[in-house]
Amino acid sequence: MNGESAYARAYARALYGSAQARHEVDGVTQDILALERQWVGSPELRHFCKRGLPGSPAGRARSVEKLWGGTFTRTMVFFLSVLAQRDHLGMVPLITGQYQKMDDRAQGRSDVRISFACEPGEEEIGQIRKLVADAYGPVMKVAVRVDPALIAGTRFFVNDRRVDASLAGRLARLRAGLTKPQQPGKAAS
Amino acid sequence: MNIQLKPDEISALLRRQMQQADRPVDVAEVGTVLSVGDGIARVDGLSTVMYNELVETESGVAGLALNLEEDSVGIAILDDVTLVREGDLFRRTGRVISVPVGKALTGRVVDALGRPLDGKGPVLSDELLPVEGFAPSIIERKNVCEPLQTGILAIDALTPIGRGQRELIIGDRKTGKTTLAVDTILNQAGTGVQCFYVAVGQKLSTVSALHKLLSERGAMAYTTIVLANASEPAPLQYLAPYTGCAMAEYWRDRGGHALVIYDDLTKHAQAYRQMSLLLRRPPGREAFPGDIFYLHSRLLERAAKLSDEKGGGSLTALPIVETQANDISAYIPTNVISITDGQIFLEAGLFHEGQRPAINPGVSVSRVGGDAQVKAMKQAAGPLRVLLAQYRELEAFMRFSSDLDAGTLEQLAVGRSLMYVLRQAPNQPVAVHKQVAVLFAGTEKALVKVPDSRLREAVKDLYDAVDTYENGKAYAARFASSPVMDDELKGLLTRVIEDSVRKYRKG
Numbered sequence: 001m002n003g004e005s006a007y008a009r010a011y012a013r014a015l016y017g018s019a020q021a022r023h024e025v026d027g028v029t030q031d032i033l034a035l036e037r038q039w040v041g042s043p044e045l046r047h048f049c050k051r052g053l054p055g056s057p058a059g060r061a062r063s064v065e066k067l068w069g070g071t072f073t074r075t076m077v078f079f080l081s082v083l084a085q086r087d088h089l090g091m092v093p094l095i096t097g098q099y100q101k102m103d104d105r106a107q108g109r110s111d112v113r114i115s116f117a118c119e120p121g122e123e124e125i126g127q128i129r130k131l132v133a134d135a136y137g138p139v140m141k142v143a144v145r146v147d148p149a150l151i152a153g154t155r156f157f158v159n160d161r162r163v164d165a166s167l168a169g170r171l172a173r174l175r176a177g178l179t180k181p182q183q184p185g186k187a188a189s
Numbered sequence: 190m191n192i193q194l195k196p197d198e199i200s201a202l203l204r205r206q207m208q209q210a211d212r213p214v215d216v217a218e219v220g221t222v223l224s225v226g227d228g229i230a231r232v233d234g235l236s237t238v239m240y241n242e243l244v245e246t247e248s249g250v251a252g253l254a255l256n257l258e259e260d261s262v263g264i265a266i267l268d269d270v271t272l273v274r275e276g277d278l279f280r281r282t283g284r285v286i287s288v289p290v291g292k293a294l295t296g297r298v299v300d301a302l303g304r305p306l307d308g309k310g311p312v313l314s315d316e317l318l319p320v321e322g323f324a325p326s327i328i329e330r331k332n333v334c335e336p337l338q339t340g341i342l343a344i345d346a347l348t349p350i351g352r353g354q355r356e357l358i359i360g361d362r363k364t365g366k367t368t369l370a371v372d373t374i375l376n377q378a379g380t381g382v383q384c385f386y387v388a389v390g391q392k393l394s395t396v397s398a399l400h401k402l403l404s405e406r407g408a409m410a411y412t413t414i415v416l417a418n419a420s421e422p423a424p425l426q427y428l429a430p431y432t433g434c435a436m437a438e439y440w441r442d443r444g445g446h447a448l449v450i451y452d453d454l455t456k457h458a459q460a461y462r463q464m465s466l467l468l469r470r471p472p473g474r475e476a477f478p479g480d481i482f483y484l485h486s487r488l489l490e491r492a493a494k495l496s497d498e499k500g501g502g503s504l505t506a507l508p509i510v511e512t513q514a515n516d517i518s519a520y521i522p523t524n525v526i527s528i529t530d531g532q533i534f535l536e537a538g539l540f541h542e543g544q545r546p547a548i549n550p551g552v553s554v555s556r557v558g559g560d561a562q563v564k565a566m567k568q569a570a571g572p573l574r575v576l577l578a579q580y581r582e583l584e585a586f587m588r589f590s591s592d593l594d595a596g597t598l599e600q601l602a603v604g605r606s607l608m609y610v611l612r613q614a615p616n617q618p619v620a621v622h623k624q625v626a627v628l629f630a631g632t633e634k635a636l637v638k639v640p641d642s643r644l645r646e647a648v649k650d651l652y653d654a655v656d657t658y659e660n661g662k663a664y665a666a667r668f669a670s671s672p673v674m675d676d677e678l679k680g681l682l683t684r685v686i687e688d689s690v691r692k693y694r695k696g
């Protein structure tokens with residue numbers, strides 16, 4: 001793992017831990033989502049965070065207070081000012097990603113990523129939702145995209161599990177199966 | 190190949206293969222490679238993977254799950270590292286690493302995953318065994334009771350090895366360690382002992398020379414070579430000894446007898462150290478990770494003589510360890526010495542003096558093999574240790590004093606002739622009845638009057654005499670029926686020795 005993402009994980013874990021300790025997980029999770037939206041929506045915010053806020057560590061902490069003091073929970077504001085003091089605000093997108101993974105895991109929320117070969121209908125997505133719900137429970141977060149490289153069919157991930165029902169995958173398995181040296185016992189059956 | 194296939198047979202074959210390979214839906218547990226370097230991949234996901242489980246990429250690159258951390262898994266890549274890139278997926282196989290075992294392996298050269306390296310086609314084996322097998326428990330074992338003849342007089346006399354024993358061969362580089370092991374393999378012809386030579390971190394040229402020798406001498410008929418040479422990734426070098434051991438266990442657990450040679454465990458430990466540092470495990474003494482002892486103990490504990498209820502099979506292990514400047518107190522040597530049932534210590538000094546095999550009898554021991562020694566050999570070798578110890582002492586003393594009495598001079602001559610008797614050319618193992626004959630001649634002082642310059646000839650003549658002289662044949666026949674050193678055998682032996690040695694005495 002590269003250094004950045006290891007750091008980000010450590011930060012996210014610290015934030016999640018203190019949110020739990022103060023019974024503020026819901027609030028902090030809201031803040032994380034809001035922060036993610038701000039990050040995507042505001043080029044200025046991205047620019048400042050990546051460059052590092054100007055001023056001394058204490059000055060940077062005050063800037064954080066000004067920016068988010070009124071809107072975010074105290075835990076979140078404190079966390080961000082620690083990041084600012086250490087000039088680590090550039091890691092925000094990594095940290096929010098990691099935090100959400102942790103939250104998903106803690107809430108038993110399945111992370112479902114579905115790819116279809118061509119634009120899916122509601123019904124197809126619904127089918128997969130039902131499959132996942134039967135196996136993992138109803139709480140889930142679903143992301144859908146179209147990937148023509150699949151040729152036909154679908155491939156989806158539920159957390160660590162991958163279900164591949166695409167033509168591209170089937171062809172790849174066929175190829176791998178045929179090029180593997182045949183074991184005598186199995187070939188005879 | 191000269192097989193004619195008809196078109197409809199081909200299409201039937203293809204159809205069958207396609208049916209097996211065609212799976213419309215595939216479900217797998219996967220993880221994404223976050224980073225890869227130095228043969229180690231860090232993977233996000235695979236949250237339920239087991240320690241030591243085999244994982245695979247889409248393109249079939251194998252990996253070994255080793256570091257199971259809270260939010261990532263460290264995977265040692267067992268193939269070409271350049272085939273794995275960031276973002277690739279590793280999938281679980283649900284199997285701990287297993288290798289093909291059984292008769293199909295005999296005569297083959299394979300890598301640490303049991304894949305053929307000798308160009309003789311696939312290894313056609315139905316059976317797999319996990320490389321990390323369990324060591325037999327105490328009640329499943331019994332004491333070592335049958336000899337494993339090495340064919341090397343110095344070993345069979347002084348540090349006898351029994352089937353199921355673990356005897357360490359230790360010494361500096363180029364002191365004849367590998368030669369001892371290979372000669373032992375050569376000497377297993379016709380004994381039914383299956384041999385496995387595991388080469389770890391060696392040069393390919395060394396191993397191919399060894400393969401050639403074993404082939405020429407017909408020893409590949411009962412031998413398998415497991416090869417992870419110096420240019421292989423460290424994880425394969427780490428795995429190779431366990432692979433060889435699993436292959437040998439197949440025979441042990443079916444009432445058969447197997448011999449495994451690990452050449453050598455120093456390089457094995459170094460490969461493990463490299464892997465551990467890359468996996469960021471905390472280094473300890475000599476930068477080895479803390480579990481280095483377990484690395485070798487769990488391997489060598491699998492050597493055993495099984496109880497009769499378990500079929501009475503055996504697995505004998507001859508690990509090899511290389512020392513620096515005869516230092517057996519370094520970390521790896523002390524560890525392995527403490528795990529094994531004895532050691533054969535080869536000394537560079539002796540080797541250069543021409544005393545080859547360069548076994549130092551003073552510090553070489555076998556803690557269990559004596560019980561398994563052939564009776565007559567045990568009797569003939571009885572006085573050997575003491576005589577050699579006296580000789581070494583006198584020899585040291587001789588450096589300070591010049592006028593020695595006749596008794597002392599004779600003791601020296603006996604010692605010298607015994608040291609000669611223990612010399613042996615490489616790749617020429619000797620049958621036990623011949624060993625006993627020559628040893629008896631040495632300890633009974635029959636060779637004392639032979640001048641040093643003719644000792645070599647005299648010993649060689651005596652070896653031949655046992656095969657060719659009438660008395661020799663009588664002795665050999667009697668030995669075959671009952672190998673006990675009683676008066677009859679002694680009488681026969683004394684006559685052979687007289688007939689042969691007489692020619693070389695001075696005066």
Ligand SMILES: Nc1ncnc2c1ncn2[C@@H]1O[C@H](COP(=O)(O)OP(=O)(O)OP(=O)(O)O)[C@@H](O)[C@H]1O
Nearest residue numbers: 361362363364365366367368369545546613614615
């Ligand atoms: N008994 C012997 N008599 C004469 N020469 C020998 C004897 N044993 C070994 N040699 C020679 O000594 C050389 C080194 O032997 P060998 O390769 O067995 O040593 P080694 O300790 O395994 O070396 P390495 O450190 O390279 O593994 C070889 O050329 C071998 O032929």
Ligand SMILES: [Mg+2]
Nearest residue numbers: 366367368452
């Ligand atoms: Mg060697």
